[in-house]
Amino acid sequence: MPDGLSLLIVDDDKALLEVLTSLLSQEGHNVVAVPSGYEAFDLLGRQEFDLVLVDLRMRRMNGLELLEAEKVRHPEARIVVMTAYATVDAAVQALRSGAYDFLTKPFKLANLRAIIRRVEEQKRAAAA
Amino acid sequence: MGPISRRFYISIRWKTIVPLLAVVVVGFAASSYFSVFRLGRELEASTVATARVLTRAWETDIVRALEAGRPQEIAPTLDLKARLPGIERLAVLDSRGRLINSHGRLKGRLLPRDLARRLEPARSSDRVVGWREKGPIYHALAAVRTKEGRVWGYIMLDLSIAHTEQRIAAARRATLAANAITIMVVVTAAALAANVLVHKPLQRLRETMARVASGDLAARAPFTSADELGQLEQSFNKMIEQIEAKNKALIEAQERLVLREKLASIGLLAAGVAHEINNPLATISVAAERLAEQAASPEQKQMAERILSQCARVTQTISDLLSFDRTGTFDMVHFDPVRLVQDAIEAVDASSARIEVSAPSLIPKVRVDPVKMRQALANILLNAVQASQPDGKVKVELARIGNWLQISVSDSGPGIRPENLRRIFDPFFTTKEEGEGRGLGLAIAYEIVKNHGGEVAAISPAPGTQSAQKGTMMKVRLPLEAQGAVSGG
Numbered sequence: 001m002p003d004g005l006s007l008l009i010v011d012d013d014k015a016l017l018e019v020l021t022s023l024l025s026q027e028g029h030n031v032v033a034v035p036s037g038y039e040a041f042d043l044l045g046r047q048e049f050d051l052v053l054v055d056l057r058m059r060r061m062n063g064l065e066l067l068e069a070e071k072v073r074h075p076e077a078r079i080v081v082m083t084a085y086a087t088v089d090a091a092v093q094a095l096r097s098g099a100y101d102f103l104t105k106p107f108k109l110a111n112l113r114a115i116i117r118r119v120e121e122q123k124r125a126a127a128a
Numbered sequence: 129m130g131p132i133s134r135r136f137y138i139s140i141r142w143k144t145i146v147p148l149l150a151v152v153v154v155g156f157a158a159s160s161y162f163s164v165f166r167l168g169r170e171l172e173a174s175t176v177a178t179a180r181v182l183t184r185a186w187e188t189d190i191v192r193a194l195e196a197g198r199p200q201e202i203a204p205t206l207d208l209k210a211r212l213p214g215i216e217r218l219a220v221l222d223s224r225g226r227l228i229n230s231h232g233r234l235k236g237r238l239l240p241r242d243l244a245r246r247l248e249p250a251r252s253s254d255r256v257v258g259w260r261e262k263g264p265i266y267h268a269l270a271a272v273r274t275k276e277g278r279v280w281g282y283i284m285l286d287l288s289i290a291h292t293e294q295r296i297a298a299a300r301r302a303t304l305a306a307n308a309i310t311i312m313v314v315v316t317a318a319a320l321a322a323n324v325l326v327h328k329p330l331q332r333l334r335e336t337m338a339r340v341a342s343g344d345l346a347a348r349a350p351f352t353s354a355d356e357l358g359q360l361e362q363s364f365n366k367m368i369e370q371i372e373a374k375n376k377a378l379i380e381a382q383e384r385l386v387l388r389e390k391l392a393s394i395g396l397l398a399a400g401v402a403h404e405i406n407n408p409l410a411t412i413s414v415a416a417e418r419l420a421e422q423a424a425s426p427e428q429k430q431m432a433e434r435i436l437s438q439c440a441r442v443t444q445t446i447s448d449l450l451s452f453d454r455t456g457t458f459d460m461v462h463f464d465p466v467r468l469v470q471d472a473i474e475a476v477d478a479s480s481a482r483i484e485v486s487a488p489s490l491i492p493k494v495r496v497d498p499v500k501m502r503q504a505l506a507n508i509l510l511n512a513v514q515a516s517q518p519d520g521k522v523k524v525e526l527a528r529i530g531n532w533l534q535i536s537v538s539d540s541g542p543g544i545r546p547e548n549l550r551r552i553f554d555p556f557f558t559t560k561e562e563g564e565g566r567g568l569g570l571a572i573a574y575e576i577v578k579n580h581g582g583e584v585a586a587i588s589p590a591p592g593t594q595s596a597q598k599g600t601m602m603k604v605r606l607p608l609e610a611q612g613a614v615s616g617g
Contacts, residue, residue, distance in 0.1 A: 023418050045606040057403060084406035085399065087456050088499075105410035106443055109417045 004028035005050040005119060010040040010066065011056045011082070020053070023109075028115070037061025044070055044077070051100070051119050053112075056083035056090060064097060071098040080115055082107070140330065144322045150317050156307040160248045164300045171292040172266075177270035180256040182215075183285050187272050190220065194280060216265055217286035220272075223279050234286060242265050243284070252277050264290035329357045333364060339542055345372040387553055391505060391575045395452030404447055413439040451503070453556070453574040458497040458579065465494050465533055465606075469524055472505035481511065487526035494533045494606050496580055501606075504576035508537050508584075508602050509567035514560075515541030515600060528608070532582075535604040542599030544588040552586055573604075580604040 007029050015031040024031045029075070032049070034040045037059050056063035061122065067079050072120050078100040083090055091102045101115050186209060191199045202220065210218040210231035217232040219239065225247045227239060246269050250257045256270045268285040331350055339347035345368060349361040416435040423429035450456075465488050473483050505596050512522045520540035527534045544552060551557045553574040558567030577584045583605045589598035 013407045013411065016407065016414070019411050019415045019418070023414065082410075084403040084410065085450070087450075088459070089457055105406045106413040106439055107410065109414060109421075126567075 004030055008029045008049040008052045009033045011055040037066040052079045056081050067084050141322045141327045145319050148318050152311050152314055160307055165297050168296050175289055176258050177288050179285055183256050183268050184268040187270055187283050190272050196446040203229050209459045214288050216288050219284040221282040223281050266294050309335050349380040391452040396447035398580050403476055405446055409439050448568045452575050460495050460497055461497050462493040463496050465526055471502045472509055475506040476509045483522045485524045492608050500576045504573040507573040512537050512539035529610050532605045533608050538590045538601045540599050577604055
């Protein structure tokens with residue numbers, strides 16, 4: 001795919017980072033993976049991504065903090081929150097804070113691909 | 129066993145009998161003493177009277193012989209008289225107390241030692257002086273006076289009182305024997321009465337109490353009579369019944385409490401480990417899914433899919449266990465209970481059983497978290513459907529009972545064995561085949577209903593079922609608010 005998305009994946013689980021990076025790169029996306037909220041926030045200040053996948057629970061700066069901070073800086077940023085402990089409360093709070101979508105770990109690839117497809121369509125529509 | 133039962137104690141039987149025995153013995157001893165004493169006094173009085181009469185008579189004989197001037201007749205007369213039975217000796221003494229003549233069986237014996245002392249009282253009065261020294265002999269002494277009143281001498285009569293003493297001894301023996309027999313009879317009767325009326329019933333009551341104390345709350349005192357002890361037995365039984373009922377309620381409350389604690393701790397644990405399990409699972413499932421997509425052969429694809437299905441199973445378990453986590457909030461809304469039941473039925477694959485719902489036309493809305501309550505009801509329904517025969521029916525009945533909404537789910541299955549009945553809400557308890565059920569459905573339902581302030585109870589066999597199929601009835605009760613909205617059913 002010539003026009004893959006630029007993706008940022010933020011998770012302190014390195015195994016998942018590696019698998020997702022490899023998988024999404026193979027599918028033609030430009031993937032950057034960082035293991036902490038701080039690094040992600042720093043990177044997001046310098047570089048723009050089509051989609052950010054962020055784990056909700058991380059040490060120091062967690063997903064929700066990153067989401068809220070980034071939304072202040074770039075309200076148009078598309079951030080998908082992933083969580084290993086799905087509660088309705090957490091989902092509601094993430095969506096209220098402006099999350100693009102919500103993924104419960106473990107998730108199906110189809111779900112992730114659906115989100116990516118949606119972003120691609122939005123991008124195409126915006127370009128047209 | 130308390131310290132009282134081990135300590136030495138005196139039985140109530142002895143406490144009754146011993147004082148009674150003492151009183152009876154003292155009473156009879158006193159009465160015997162006085163009767164024997166009186167008999168002795170009477171016999172002595174009669175001896176004295178006899179002695180007085182005989183002494184006077186023979187004094188007269190002596191005086192007459194002296195006056196007639198035939199003192200030689202005195203001795204033969206007295207000798208003859210001294211042969212009378214009971215007379216041991218008849219002695220004639222001169223005015224200074226020296227022996228003149230002695231007749232009778234003891235005529236050769238020494239005169240009594242006390243004699244000298246008795247002479248003066250006999251001389252100075254007309255009385256017959258009587259006394260006893262040792263031995264069974266009564267001595268009687270009288271002065272013999274001439275017509276002029278001069279003391280000529282004395283006559284001394286020794287009467288045997290051996291016979292009298294024998295009579296007294298016999299009387300004493302007879303009294304003693306009679307009294308002993310009477311005492312024995314009285315005491316035996318009292319002992320028997322105390323035994324039958326007091327000791328035995330008390331012992332039975334005590335045995336019952338000991339059984340109760342050792343934990344057998346089913347023990348009851350035998351109700352034997354309507355007297356005070358019988359009343360005691362009755363009130364004891366009543367007390368034990370109350371204790372048993374309270375104890376049962378307490379045990380049940382404790383079991384419920386323990387179950388809730390168990391569920392809460394599982395929830396806490398699940399919340400703690402959810403991240404640690406779901407994070408690696410996310411990696412595993414994504415990787416497995418990728419492997420399945422890129423599989424070089426159908427076998428590889430199958431293997432990868434097997435990994436995926438097992439991941440899904442673990443995910444489901446964690447998700448179920450998280451139902452016990454109480455940190456989550458409830459989105460409580462007023463909800464139509466009939467819709468709640470229908471939603472739950474839809475969630476259950478009910479193709480194998482027909483689920484019948486009956487509800488009154490007007491039923492109040494109930495305040496629930498519809499998502500959670502639907503899950504609770506679906507779990508209960510699923511259990512009922514699985515328990516029922518392939519063509520068996522499951523009946524759901526809604527009713528308002530006081531301030532409660534009751535949803536009862538009855539199946540037509542084989543029922544639940546009594547030993548399993550109290551464990552069916554235990555997490556991980558299942559009677560299904562290995563791998564078919566994790567034993568969490570009813571525990572989750574229980575937890576959800578409890579968190580709504582409600583109650584769940586299983587009744588098996590279900591009331592009103594045919595004998596062939598016992599069935600089980602699960603009763604869910606949810607609290608209704610005092611002024612609950614009423615909606616058309």
